[in-house]
Amino acid sequence: MKKYSKDSWFLFISQIITHLSLIPMIIYGSWYHWLIAFIVYFFTGCFGMTMTFHRLLSHKSWKAPRWFEIFGTLCGTYGLTGSSVGWTAIHRQHHHKTDIVGDPHSPEIDGFIKVQWFSMFVTPNPKYAVHLLRDKVHMFLHNYYYHIHAGLLIIWLLYDPMLTLAAYLIPACILWNAGSAINTLNHLSGYRLHDTKDNSANNFLTGYLMWGEGWHNNHHHNPNNKSFKTKWWEIDIGGWLIERIDTTTINSNKNTNTA
Secondary structure, three states: OOOOOOOHHHHHHHHHHHOOOOOHHHHHHHHHHHHHHHHHHHHHHHHHHHHHHHHHHHHOOOOOOHHHHHHHHHHHHHHOOOOOOHHHHHHHHHHHHHOOOOOOOHHHHHHHHHHHHHHHHOOOOOHHHHHHHHHHHHHHHHHHHHHHHHHHHHHHHHHHHHHHHHHHHHHHHHHHHHHHHHHHHHHHHEEOOOOOOOOOOOHHHHHHOOOOOOEEHHHHOOOOOOOOOOOOOOOOOOHHHHHHHHHHHHHHHHHHHHO
């Protein structure tokens, strides 16, 4: 039997807890609690996973101010889907070996259920995230990942059990399922605008639910593009926000205005 790391088991137990939290949230949660959950999901999903973990740290497709890199990393870390180091390493390996043996989350190889709900048992290969291994902030959040979340859970529970659900566990549950759906649904169904060597496809559900991430075929066609939008209906909130924060774009606009 393969021995998994304590981080994998921590994420596994965490995701069980987040899914079970749906029960009391449905029974006792008000519209106010669901609104809080959605707002927190925007921060963890858009600022954290989409803009920072994916497009900034994994693909370096845009240049962010240091303050935003740290802010986005904290948002992504809060989302309970793994550290920035582990997430980046796994995603880069996915692009290196998409839909072939060695892909850490291909539904064609490992099956829908494993990729959708058990991807925390994938062991990250550190060679794919060397640039983050040299960064003290990312390494601190990686090394103390489960300590941080254990502390967050205790603090939220002591403050307000219902806010523990609304502002912490429920957003994590949504992010886990929405983020994993990119790896499953977008490699099994949808439309393709580009003839890539993999099974990536654009999917309306994940496209709108994950702030533009679901235009996955466009992304695999050009992984280093900071925007995934090709057609007018492909709304990319993450790309739209990046365009307004990207220091390269801002400096370019300044130079144009002063020319």
